[in-house]
Amino acid sequence: MTDSRKLAIKNLKGSDEEMRVSWMLKNMSQNKTFKYFLENEKLENQNILLKSLQERYKTYRNQWRGNAKFAIKNDLIGNKFNDSNIKPLCIDIETASVCDLACPHCYRQFIATPDKIMSKELAFKIIDQASKLNVPSMKFNWRGEPLLNPSLPEIIDYAKKKGVLETIINTNATKLNLDMAKKIINSGLDLMIYSFDGGSKKSYEKMRPGRFKKNNFNEIYENILNFHKLKIKLKSAFPRTKIQMVLTEDTFAEQDEYFSLFKDIVDDVSVKQYTERGGKISDVSEEYLRSACSNEITEGSNKNYVTKKIDANAEIMKDSDGNLFVSKGRLPCEQPYQRMLVTYDGRVSMCCYDWGSMHPVGYVDKLAIETGEKEYNKIKKKADEKAKGFDLMNLELPKIFNEPIKEVKTIEQIWYGDDINFVRTKHSKNLLEDVPICKGCPFKETYDWQKIN
Numbered sequence: 001m002t003d004s005r006k007l008a009i010k011n012l013k014g015s016d017e018e019m020r021v022s023w024m025l026k027n028m029s030q031n032k033t034f035k036y037f038l039e040n041e042k043l044e045n046q047n048i049l050l051k052s053l054q055e056r057y058k059t060y061r062n063q064w065r066g067n068a069k070f071a072i073k074n075d076l077i078g079n080k081f082n083d084s085n086i087k088p089l090c091i092d093i094e095t096a097s098v099c100d101l102a103c104p105h106c107y108r109q110f111i112a113t114p115d116k117i118m119s120k121e122l123a124f125k126i127i128d129q130a131s132k133l134n135v136p137s138m139k140f141n142w143r144g145e146p147l148l149n150p151s152l153p154e155i156i157d158y159a160k161k162k163g164v165l166e167t168i169i170n171t172n173a174t175k176l177n178l179d180m181a182k183k184i185i186n187s188g189l190d191l192m193i194y195s196f197d198g199g200s201k202k203s204y205e206k207m208r209p210g211r212f213k214k215n216n217f218n219e220i221y222e223n224i225l226n227f228h229k230l231k232i233k234l235k236s237a238f239p240r241t242k243i244q245m246v247l248t249e250d251t252f253a254e255q256d257e258y259f260s261l262f263k264d265i266v267d268d269v270s271v272k273q274y275t276e277r278g279g280k281i282s283d284v285s286e287e288y289l290r291s292a293c294s295n296e297i298t299e300g301s302n303k304n305y306v307t308k309k310i311d312a313n314a315e316i317m318k319d320s321d322g323n324l325f326v327s328k329g330r331l332p333c334e335q336p337y338q339r340m341l342v343t344y345d346g347r348v349s350m351c352c353y354d355w356g357s358m359h360p361v362g363y364v365d366k367l368a369i370e371t372g373e374k375e376y377n378k379i380k381k382k383a384d385e386k387a388k389g390f391d392l393m394n395l396e397l398p399k400i401f402n403e404p405i406k407e408v409k410t411i412e413q414i415w416y417g418d419d420i421n422f423v424r425t426k427h428s429k430n431l432l433e434d435v436p437i438c439k440g441c442p443f444k445e446t447y448d449w450q451k452i453n
Helices: 003-012 016-026 032-041 046-073 079-083 120-132 152-161 178-187 201-207 217-234 252-262 286-292 366-371 374-384 411-415 418-428
Strands: 090-093 137-139 166-171 191-195 240-247 268-273 316-318 324-330 339-342 347-349 447-451
Touching: 016 046, 016 240, 016 268, 032 046, 032 152, 046 418, 090 120, 120 152, 120 411, 152 166, 152 178, 178 217, 201 217, 217 240, 240 252, 252 268, 339 411, 411 418
Parallel strands: 090 137, 090 339, 137 166, 166 191, 191 240, 240 268
Antiparallel strands: 316 324, 324 447, 339 347
């Protein structure tokens, strides 16, 4: 097994978290939040501040998995959740819902997503509100390409001024020219994750086609390479860079090439499965089931033999090696206990799988109330007309399952509000199927998987 393949497996097993934490602790003295604290507080003992921020970061990463378990174990719902002072660990701010690519595996191809950018003023407003809750982390994208928002560097810098420890973006790097690269480094961004699918020009351009113009493998690779060179030139540790590839039939065989391309120019190289979950056990071919369950299936039997033991509607998952897993049931989700997402216009959702913000839990700006589904209808019309940039999309309008009271509230009011507490109540009682947006969720961690073999 090659070294790069070993690294791929290592990353797939989750060691990325350990590397991420140790790297941040090591480089905390270069973190722009630390620099702003020094500048504003004029502290004599820098080591005390440094250790304080390091401890705060370690606590935040530990809480990422711990908050939900603690709340569920102690039945902290409703007023008890409010009184426990559990705060969001991350706020995702959709600085841009527009994207210049039309990736076939992206939700944008299926659910209408307005081509908009968030105003700097709204972003600052959200950051101000989140900082009152001492939110340690902010991610500045969701459904779109964040570098399409010209105010993004200012927004990141503002978050660092407000004490946010870790700022994150996911980017396709199409707009990462040298000018933008300098602005991103100077902004104090902590973690930049590249989405780059393919170890060859052919597979990459198939997986990452442009919406408005042809996307070019060589150009994007040069952007990533030049960013690395610029970091060295400026002697900047930040942002930490990670690149990830979605595994498909086209890209699976290119993992070694992929690691060779990027191992020396980013901090972390990772691959992940395209489909975390999908389908029912009844959808699986009899031939495959016979192969997967050969030790259980007797001559003359069929897949009904398996479905007698496993509900025919049970969710299934395949890993990258082709192993089949079937769900024995649902597990409480961590998302309602640790994060919220805010769309470009101020609609608040509780998790990133609520792609169309179909289950909003509140509004932080009147624009989200005023625009509503008007923008979705506009984008669907363009797709139906095969307008340039929309001709590759087969879109549907999202169905809104939940409509909170149409009034503007703060991040804090929404976090402790009735709509999201309703979700937490259902999760604490393991009644996920009672929440429309949670029913059939693709997040694999919300299922109790059993391997079939």
